[in-house]
Amino acid sequence: MKYTIGIDLGGTNIAAGLVDEENRLLAKTSVPTHAQRPWREIGKDMAALAKALLHQEGIDDSQVTSIGVGSPGTPDSKQGVVLFSGNLGWDRVPVAKELSRLTGKPVFLANDANCAALAEGKVGAGKGLSSxxxxxxxxxxxxxxxxxxxxxxxxxxxxxxxxxxxxxxxxxxxxxxxxxxxxxxxxxxxxxxxxxxxxxxxxxxxxxxxxxxxxxxxxxxxxxxxxxxxxxxxxxxxxxxxxxxxxxxxxxxxxxxxxxxxxxxxxxxxxxxxxxxxxxxxxxxxxxxxxxxxxxxxxxxxxxxxxxxxxxxx
Ligand SMILES: [Zn+2]
Incomplete structure:
Protein backbone atom coordinates (compact mmCIF):
# COMPACT_ATOMS: atom_id res chain seq x y z
CA MET A 1 0.00 0.00 0.00
CA LYS A 2 1.16 3.53 -0.87
CA TYR A 3 0.22 6.63 1.09
CA THR A 4 0.29 10.41 0.80
CA ILE A 5 0.44 12.94 3.61
CA GLY A 6 -1.72 16.07 3.69
CA ILE A 7 -0.80 19.08 5.79
CA ASP A 8 -3.31 21.82 6.57
CA LEU A 9 -1.17 24.80 7.53
CA GLY A 10 -3.34 27.21 9.51
CA GLY A 11 -2.65 30.42 11.39
CA THR A 12 -3.44 28.60 14.67
CA ASN A 13 -2.61 24.92 14.09
CA ILE A 14 -0.63 22.73 11.70
CA ALA A 15 -2.68 19.56 11.09
CA ALA A 16 -1.32 16.55 9.22
CA GLY A 17 -3.08 13.42 8.04
CA LEU A 18 -2.18 10.09 6.45
CA VAL A 19 -4.27 9.15 3.40
CA ASP A 20 -4.28 5.79 1.62
CA GLU A 21 -4.74 4.97 -2.07
CA GLU A 22 -8.50 4.77 -1.60
CA ASN A 23 -8.57 8.38 -0.37
CA ARG A 24 -9.29 7.35 3.22
CA LEU A 25 -7.96 9.58 6.01
CA LEU A 26 -6.41 6.99 8.34
CA ALA A 27 -4.93 9.15 11.07
CA LYS A 28 -4.27 12.77 11.89
CA THR A 29 -2.30 14.83 14.35
CA SER A 30 -1.59 18.51 14.95
CA VAL A 31 0.66 21.02 16.70
CA PRO A 32 0.23 24.78 17.30
CA THR A 33 1.61 26.92 14.47
CA HIS A 34 3.00 29.80 16.57
CA ALA A 35 2.83 31.81 13.36
CA GLN A 36 5.13 34.59 14.61
CA ARG A 37 8.14 32.20 14.50
CA PRO A 38 10.69 32.20 11.65
CA TRP A 39 9.16 30.17 8.80
CA ARG A 40 12.00 27.60 8.78
CA GLU A 41 10.96 26.49 12.27
CA ILE A 42 7.40 25.99 11.05
CA GLY A 43 8.82 23.96 8.15
CA LYS A 44 10.77 21.80 10.62
CA ASP A 45 7.60 21.18 12.63
CA MET A 46 5.74 20.15 9.45
CA ALA A 47 8.46 17.58 8.66
CA ALA A 48 8.44 16.32 12.26
CA LEU A 49 4.66 16.01 12.21
CA ALA A 50 4.78 13.89 9.03
CA LYS A 51 7.44 11.65 10.59
CA ALA A 52 5.45 11.29 13.84
CA LEU A 53 2.37 10.28 11.86
CA LEU A 54 4.26 7.50 10.07
CA HIS A 55 5.79 6.27 13.32
CA GLN A 56 2.39 6.29 15.06
CA GLU A 57 0.78 4.23 12.27
CA GLY A 58 3.74 1.89 11.75
CA ILE A 59 4.19 2.97 8.11
CA ASP A 60 7.62 2.90 6.48
CA ASP A 61 8.85 6.16 4.94
CA SER A 62 9.33 4.38 1.58
CA GLN A 63 5.55 3.85 1.30
CA VAL A 64 4.91 7.61 1.16
CA THR A 65 4.80 8.94 -2.41
CA SER A 66 4.24 12.67 -1.79
CA ILE A 67 3.28 15.37 0.69
CA GLY A 68 0.70 18.08 -0.01
CA VAL A 69 0.42 21.37 1.83
CA GLY A 70 -2.69 23.56 1.97
CA SER A 71 -1.73 27.07 2.97
CA PRO A 72 -3.73 30.21 3.67
CA GLY A 73 -3.16 33.29 1.53
CA THR A 74 -1.84 33.10 -2.02
CA PRO A 75 0.50 30.20 -2.76
CA ASP A 76 2.23 29.88 -6.14
CA SER A 77 1.48 26.20 -6.70
CA LYS A 78 3.91 25.93 -9.63
CA GLN A 79 6.97 27.21 -7.73
CA GLY A 80 5.82 25.89 -4.33
CA VAL A 81 6.15 29.35 -2.83
CA VAL A 82 3.67 31.07 -0.52
CA LEU A 83 3.60 34.50 -2.20
CA PHE A 84 1.68 36.15 0.61
CA SER A 85 -0.22 35.14 3.72
CA GLY A 86 -1.61 37.66 6.20
CA ASN A 87 -2.41 34.89 8.74
CA LEU A 88 1.16 33.58 8.75
CA GLY A 89 2.84 36.92 8.11
CA TRP A 90 4.62 35.26 5.14
CA ASP A 91 6.04 36.99 2.09
CA ARG A 92 7.53 34.78 -0.66
CA VAL A 93 8.26 31.73 1.50
CA PRO A 94 9.55 28.67 -0.49
CA VAL A 95 7.85 26.22 1.87
CA ALA A 96 7.52 23.31 -0.56
CA LYS A 97 11.21 23.29 -1.43
CA GLU A 98 12.17 23.41 2.23
CA LEU A 99 9.79 20.59 3.21
CA SER A 100 11.00 18.53 0.27
CA ARG A 101 14.62 19.03 1.41
CA LEU A 102 13.73 17.96 4.96
CA THR A 103 11.68 14.89 3.98
CA GLY A 104 13.14 13.79 0.63
CA LYS A 105 9.59 13.68 -0.84
CA PRO A 106 7.96 15.63 -3.66
CA VAL A 107 5.90 18.39 -2.03
CA PHE A 108 2.82 19.99 -3.63
CA LEU A 109 1.33 23.27 -2.50
CA ALA A 110 -2.11 24.88 -2.95
CA ASN A 111 -4.44 27.32 -1.24
CA ASP A 112 -6.31 25.78 1.71
CA ALA A 113 -9.80 26.62 0.37
CA ASN A 114 -8.86 25.02 -2.97
CA CYS A 115 -7.66 21.89 -1.15
CA ALA A 116 -11.00 21.68 0.64
CA ALA A 117 -12.89 22.02 -2.68
CA LEU A 118 -10.73 19.28 -4.20
CA ALA A 119 -11.50 16.92 -1.30
CA GLU A 120 -15.25 17.62 -1.46
CA GLY A 121 -15.14 16.89 -5.19
CA LYS A 122 -13.19 13.63 -4.84
CA VAL A 123 -14.69 12.12 -1.71
CA GLY A 124 -17.16 14.57 -0.14
CA ALA A 125 -20.50 16.19 -0.95
CA GLY A 126 -19.52 16.70 -4.61
CA LYS A 127 -18.09 13.21 -5.15
CA GLY A 128 -18.01 12.32 -8.83
CA LEU A 129 -18.68 15.88 -10.06
CA SER A 130 -16.17 17.58 -12.33
CA SER A 131 -17.12 21.16 -11.45
ZN1 LIG B 1 -13.73 43.00 0.51
Whole structure:
Protein backbone atom coordinates (compact mmCIF):
# COMPACT_ATOMS: atom_id res chain seq x y z
CA MET A 1 0.00 0.00 0.00
CA LYS A 2 1.16 3.53 -0.87
CA TYR A 3 0.22 6.63 1.09
CA THR A 4 0.29 10.41 0.80
CA ILE A 5 0.44 12.94 3.61
CA GLY A 6 -1.72 16.07 3.69
CA ILE A 7 -0.80 19.08 5.79
CA ASP A 8 -3.31 21.82 6.57
CA LEU A 9 -1.17 24.80 7.53
CA GLY A 10 -3.34 27.21 9.51
CA GLY A 11 -2.65 30.42 11.39
CA THR A 12 -3.44 28.60 14.67
CA ASN A 13 -2.61 24.92 14.09
CA ILE A 14 -0.63 22.73 11.70
CA ALA A 15 -2.68 19.56 11.09
CA ALA A 16 -1.32 16.55 9.22
CA GLY A 17 -3.08 13.42 8.04
CA LEU A 18 -2.18 10.09 6.45
CA VAL A 19 -4.27 9.15 3.40
CA ASP A 20 -4.28 5.79 1.62
CA GLU A 21 -4.74 4.97 -2.07
CA GLU A 22 -8.50 4.77 -1.60
CA ASN A 23 -8.57 8.38 -0.37
CA ARG A 24 -9.29 7.35 3.22
CA LEU A 25 -7.96 9.58 6.01
CA LEU A 26 -6.41 6.99 8.34
CA ALA A 27 -4.93 9.15 11.07
CA LYS A 28 -4.27 12.77 11.89
CA THR A 29 -2.30 14.83 14.35
CA SER A 30 -1.59 18.51 14.95
CA VAL A 31 0.66 21.02 16.70
CA PRO A 32 0.23 24.78 17.30
CA THR A 33 1.61 26.92 14.47
CA HIS A 34 3.00 29.80 16.57
CA ALA A 35 2.83 31.81 13.36
CA GLN A 36 5.13 34.59 14.61
CA ARG A 37 8.14 32.20 14.50
CA PRO A 38 10.69 32.20 11.65
CA TRP A 39 9.16 30.17 8.80
CA ARG A 40 12.00 27.60 8.78
CA GLU A 41 10.96 26.49 12.27
CA ILE A 42 7.40 25.99 11.05
CA GLY A 43 8.82 23.96 8.15
CA LYS A 44 10.77 21.80 10.62
CA ASP A 45 7.60 21.18 12.63
CA MET A 46 5.74 20.15 9.45
CA ALA A 47 8.46 17.58 8.66
CA ALA A 48 8.44 16.32 12.26
CA LEU A 49 4.66 16.01 12.21
CA ALA A 50 4.78 13.89 9.03
CA LYS A 51 7.44 11.65 10.59
CA ALA A 52 5.45 11.29 13.84
CA LEU A 53 2.37 10.28 11.86
CA LEU A 54 4.26 7.50 10.07
CA HIS A 55 5.79 6.27 13.32
CA GLN A 56 2.39 6.29 15.06
CA GLU A 57 0.78 4.23 12.27
CA GLY A 58 3.74 1.89 11.75
CA ILE A 59 4.19 2.97 8.11
CA ASP A 60 7.62 2.90 6.48
CA ASP A 61 8.85 6.16 4.94
CA SER A 62 9.33 4.38 1.58
CA GLN A 63 5.55 3.85 1.30
CA VAL A 64 4.91 7.61 1.16
CA THR A 65 4.80 8.94 -2.41
CA SER A 66 4.24 12.67 -1.79
CA ILE A 67 3.28 15.37 0.69
CA GLY A 68 0.70 18.08 -0.01
CA VAL A 69 0.42 21.37 1.83
CA GLY A 70 -2.69 23.56 1.97
CA SER A 71 -1.73 27.07 2.97
CA PRO A 72 -3.73 30.21 3.67
CA GLY A 73 -3.16 33.29 1.53
CA THR A 74 -1.84 33.10 -2.02
CA PRO A 75 0.50 30.20 -2.76
CA ASP A 76 2.23 29.88 -6.14
CA SER A 77 1.48 26.20 -6.70
CA LYS A 78 3.91 25.93 -9.63
CA GLN A 79 6.97 27.21 -7.73
CA GLY A 80 5.82 25.89 -4.33
CA VAL A 81 6.15 29.35 -2.83
CA VAL A 82 3.67 31.07 -0.52
CA LEU A 83 3.60 34.50 -2.20
CA PHE A 84 1.68 36.15 0.61
CA SER A 85 -0.22 35.14 3.72
CA GLY A 86 -1.61 37.66 6.20
CA ASN A 87 -2.41 34.89 8.74
CA LEU A 88 1.16 33.58 8.75
CA GLY A 89 2.84 36.92 8.11
CA TRP A 90 4.62 35.26 5.14
CA ASP A 91 6.04 36.99 2.09
CA ARG A 92 7.53 34.78 -0.66
CA VAL A 93 8.26 31.73 1.50
CA PRO A 94 9.55 28.67 -0.49
CA VAL A 95 7.85 26.22 1.87
CA ALA A 96 7.52 23.31 -0.56
CA LYS A 97 11.21 23.29 -1.43
CA GLU A 98 12.17 23.41 2.23
CA LEU A 99 9.79 20.59 3.21
CA SER A 100 11.00 18.53 0.27
CA ARG A 101 14.62 19.03 1.41
CA LEU A 102 13.73 17.96 4.96
CA THR A 103 11.68 14.89 3.98
CA GLY A 104 13.14 13.79 0.63
CA LYS A 105 9.59 13.68 -0.84
CA PRO A 106 7.96 15.63 -3.66
CA VAL A 107 5.90 18.39 -2.03
CA PHE A 108 2.82 19.99 -3.63
CA LEU A 109 1.33 23.27 -2.50
CA ALA A 110 -2.11 24.88 -2.95
CA ASN A 111 -4.44 27.32 -1.24
CA ASP A 112 -6.31 25.78 1.71
CA ALA A 113 -9.80 26.62 0.37
CA ASN A 114 -8.86 25.02 -2.97
CA CYS A 115 -7.66 21.89 -1.15
CA ALA A 116 -11.00 21.68 0.64
CA ALA A 117 -12.89 22.02 -2.68
CA LEU A 118 -10.73 19.28 -4.20
CA ALA A 119 -11.50 16.92 -1.30
CA GLU A 120 -15.25 17.62 -1.46
CA GLY A 121 -15.14 16.89 -5.19
CA LYS A 122 -13.19 13.63 -4.84
CA VAL A 123 -14.69 12.12 -1.71
CA GLY A 124 -17.16 14.57 -0.14
CA ALA A 125 -20.50 16.19 -0.95
CA GLY A 126 -19.52 16.70 -4.61
CA LYS A 127 -18.09 13.21 -5.15
CA GLY A 128 -18.01 12.32 -8.83
CA LEU A 129 -18.68 15.88 -10.06
CA SER A 130 -16.17 17.58 -12.33
CA SER A 131 -17.12 21.16 -11.45
CA UNK A 132 -18.09 22.69 -8.13
CA UNK A 133 -17.59 25.74 -5.94
CA UNK A 134 -17.14 25.38 -2.18
CA UNK A 135 -17.99 28.56 -0.30
CA UNK A 136 -16.91 28.65 3.35
CA UNK A 137 -18.84 31.03 5.61
CA UNK A 138 -16.95 31.73 8.82
CA UNK A 139 -15.03 34.73 10.15
CA UNK A 140 -14.79 35.72 6.49
CA UNK A 141 -15.90 34.10 3.24
CA UNK A 142 -13.48 31.72 1.51
CA UNK A 143 -13.99 29.80 -1.70
CA UNK A 144 -12.41 27.04 -3.75
CA UNK A 145 -13.19 26.32 -7.39
CA UNK A 146 -12.99 22.92 -9.08
CA UNK A 147 -13.31 22.92 -12.89
CA UNK A 148 -12.88 19.81 -15.06
CA UNK A 149 -11.90 17.92 -11.93
CA UNK A 150 -9.00 20.27 -11.20
CA UNK A 151 -8.45 23.22 -8.92
CA UNK A 152 -8.88 26.52 -10.77
CA UNK A 153 -6.61 29.16 -9.28
CA UNK A 154 -6.31 31.82 -12.00
CA UNK A 155 -3.10 32.76 -13.84
CA UNK A 156 -1.77 34.54 -10.76
CA UNK A 157 -3.12 32.05 -8.17
CA UNK A 158 -5.66 34.57 -6.80
CA UNK A 159 -8.96 33.21 -8.16
CA UNK A 160 -12.00 32.48 -6.03
CA UNK A 161 -12.19 35.62 -3.92
CA UNK A 162 -15.97 35.67 -4.09
CA UNK A 163 -16.08 37.23 -0.61
CA UNK A 164 -14.80 40.45 -2.14
CA UNK A 165 -17.37 40.89 -4.88
CA UNK A 166 -19.43 43.98 -4.10
CA UNK A 167 -23.13 43.34 -3.49
CA UNK A 168 -24.02 46.76 -1.94
CA UNK A 169 -21.90 49.43 -3.59
CA UNK A 170 -20.51 52.10 -1.28
CA UNK A 171 -21.98 50.58 1.90
CA UNK A 172 -20.46 48.42 4.68
CA UNK A 173 -16.62 48.73 4.84
CA UNK A 174 -14.66 45.51 4.22
CA UNK A 175 -11.25 44.37 5.53
CA UNK A 176 -9.96 44.49 1.91
CA UNK A 177 -10.48 48.25 1.68
CA UNK A 178 -13.57 48.21 -0.56
CA UNK A 179 -17.11 48.87 0.56
CA UNK A 180 -20.11 46.59 0.22
CA UNK A 181 -18.28 43.26 -0.24
CA UNK A 182 -20.26 40.00 0.11
CA UNK A 183 -18.05 39.11 3.10
CA UNK A 184 -19.15 42.29 4.90
CA UNK A 185 -22.78 41.06 4.66
CA UNK A 186 -22.77 37.27 4.59
CA UNK A 187 -19.88 36.11 6.82
CA UNK A 188 -20.66 34.99 10.38
CA UNK A 189 -18.83 38.11 11.58
CA UNK A 190 -21.26 40.20 9.52
CA UNK A 191 -24.25 38.32 10.95
CA UNK A 192 -23.17 39.11 14.51
CA UNK A 193 -22.58 42.78 13.60
CA UNK A 194 -26.07 43.04 12.10
CA UNK A 195 -27.55 41.29 15.16
CA UNK A 196 -25.83 43.69 17.57
CA UNK A 197 -27.30 46.69 15.75
CA UNK A 198 -30.78 45.20 15.76
CA UNK A 199 -30.48 44.26 19.47
CA UNK A 200 -29.86 47.95 20.28
CA UNK A 201 -32.94 48.96 18.29
CA UNK A 202 -35.15 46.33 20.00
CA UNK A 203 -34.28 46.43 23.71
CA UNK A 204 -37.10 44.03 24.65
CA UNK A 205 -36.12 41.32 22.13
CA UNK A 206 -34.51 37.96 22.89
CA UNK A 207 -31.65 39.25 20.75
CA UNK A 208 -31.10 42.17 23.15
CA UNK A 209 -31.23 39.83 26.19
CA UNK A 210 -28.59 37.58 24.57
CA UNK A 211 -26.44 40.60 23.72
CA UNK A 212 -26.35 41.54 27.42
CA UNK A 213 -25.83 37.98 28.69
CA UNK A 214 -22.40 36.65 29.64
CA UNK A 215 -22.31 34.69 26.41
CA UNK A 216 -22.94 37.67 24.13
CA UNK A 217 -24.16 37.29 20.55
CA UNK A 218 -22.66 34.67 18.24
CA UNK A 219 -23.70 33.02 15.00
CA UNK A 220 -25.25 30.03 16.73
CA UNK A 221 -27.44 31.86 19.28
CA UNK A 222 -28.66 34.40 16.71
CA UNK A 223 -29.91 31.49 14.58
CA UNK A 224 -31.41 29.80 17.67
CA UNK A 225 -33.28 32.99 18.63
CA UNK A 226 -34.67 33.27 15.08
CA UNK A 227 -35.79 29.62 15.07
CA UNK A 228 -37.36 30.21 18.52
CA UNK A 229 -39.59 32.92 17.05
CA UNK A 230 -37.93 36.16 18.22
CA UNK A 231 -39.10 38.69 15.62
CA UNK A 232 -35.95 40.85 15.85
CA UNK A 233 -33.65 37.83 15.39
CA UNK A 234 -35.79 36.47 12.58
CA UNK A 235 -35.55 39.81 10.77
CA UNK A 236 -31.76 39.76 11.02
CA UNK A 237 -31.41 36.12 9.94
CA UNK A 238 -33.86 36.46 7.04
CA UNK A 239 -31.98 39.48 5.70
CA UNK A 240 -28.64 37.71 6.24
CA UNK A 241 -29.84 34.65 4.33
CA UNK A 242 -30.92 36.91 1.49
CA UNK A 243 -27.34 38.24 1.30
CA UNK A 244 -26.02 34.66 1.34
CA UNK A 245 -28.47 33.68 -1.41
CA UNK A 246 -27.75 36.68 -3.63
CA UNK A 247 -24.02 35.90 -3.57
CA UNK A 248 -24.61 32.21 -4.32
CA UNK A 249 -26.75 33.20 -7.33
CA UNK A 250 -23.89 35.45 -8.53
CA UNK A 251 -21.48 32.51 -8.25
CA UNK A 252 -23.92 30.31 -10.21
CA UNK A 253 -24.38 32.96 -12.90
CA UNK A 254 -20.62 33.30 -13.43
CA UNK A 255 -19.55 29.64 -13.41
CA UNK A 256 -22.64 27.40 -13.64
CA UNK A 257 -20.85 24.68 -11.67
CA UNK A 258 -22.56 21.32 -11.10
CA UNK A 259 -22.72 22.10 -7.38
CA UNK A 260 -22.35 24.96 -4.93
CA UNK A 261 -21.38 23.62 -1.52
CA UNK A 262 -21.91 25.64 1.65
CA UNK A 263 -19.15 25.12 4.23
CA UNK A 264 -17.87 26.65 7.46
CA UNK A 265 -19.92 27.47 10.57
CA UNK A 266 -22.98 28.32 8.46
CA UNK A 267 -23.21 24.69 7.30
CA UNK A 268 -24.20 23.75 10.90
CA UNK A 269 -27.61 25.31 10.20
CA UNK A 270 -28.31 22.81 7.40
CA UNK A 271 -31.74 22.99 5.74
CA UNK A 272 -32.60 26.24 7.54
CA UNK A 273 -29.98 27.87 5.29
CA UNK A 274 -30.23 25.63 2.21
CA UNK A 275 -33.96 26.01 1.74
CA UNK A 276 -34.04 29.83 1.24
CA UNK A 277 -30.83 29.71 -0.83
CA UNK A 278 -32.39 27.11 -3.16
CA UNK A 279 -35.62 29.12 -3.38
CA UNK A 280 -33.72 32.28 -4.39
CA UNK A 281 -31.60 30.32 -6.90
CA UNK A 282 -34.75 28.82 -8.47
CA UNK A 283 -36.21 32.29 -8.88
CA UNK A 284 -33.11 34.34 -9.77
CA UNK A 285 -30.32 32.21 -11.24
CA UNK A 286 -29.83 32.62 -14.97
CA UNK A 287 -30.24 28.95 -15.86
CA UNK A 288 -31.70 27.83 -19.17
CA UNK A 289 -34.27 25.02 -18.87
CA UNK A 290 -34.23 25.60 -15.09
CA UNK A 291 -31.42 23.06 -14.73
CA UNK A 292 -29.89 24.33 -11.51
CA UNK A 293 -26.63 23.38 -9.84
CA UNK A 294 -26.97 21.18 -6.76
CA UNK A 295 -26.91 23.35 -3.62
CA UNK A 296 -25.97 21.48 -0.45
CA UNK A 297 -23.69 21.51 2.58
CA UNK A 298 -20.06 20.42 2.50
CA UNK A 299 -19.56 16.96 4.01
CA UNK A 300 -15.98 16.76 5.24
CA UNK A 301 -15.79 19.63 7.76
CA UNK A 302 -12.30 20.35 9.08
CA UNK A 303 -10.85 17.21 7.48
CA UNK A 304 -11.37 18.64 3.97
CA UNK A 305 -8.17 20.70 4.12
CA UNK A 306 -5.96 17.76 5.13
CA UNK A 307 -7.58 15.36 2.66
CA UNK A 308 -7.41 17.79 -0.25
CA UNK A 309 -3.74 18.54 0.46
CA UNK A 310 -3.01 14.80 0.45
CA UNK A 311 -4.75 14.49 -2.93
CA UNK A 312 -2.65 17.24 -4.60
CA UNK A 313 0.04 14.86 -5.83
CA UNK A 314 -2.37 12.26 -7.28
ZN1 LIG B 1 -13.73 43.00 0.51
Missing amino acids: LVLVTFGTGIGAGILLNGRIYEGFNFGAGEFGHMVICSGEEPCTCGRRGCWEAYASMTALVRQAKRTAREHPRSVLSRLAHSGEGLNGRNVFEAAKGGDAAAKGVVDRFLQYVSDGVVNVINILQPQAVLIGGALANEGEYVLSPVRKTAERDAFCRNNVLPRICCAALGNDAGILGAALLGR
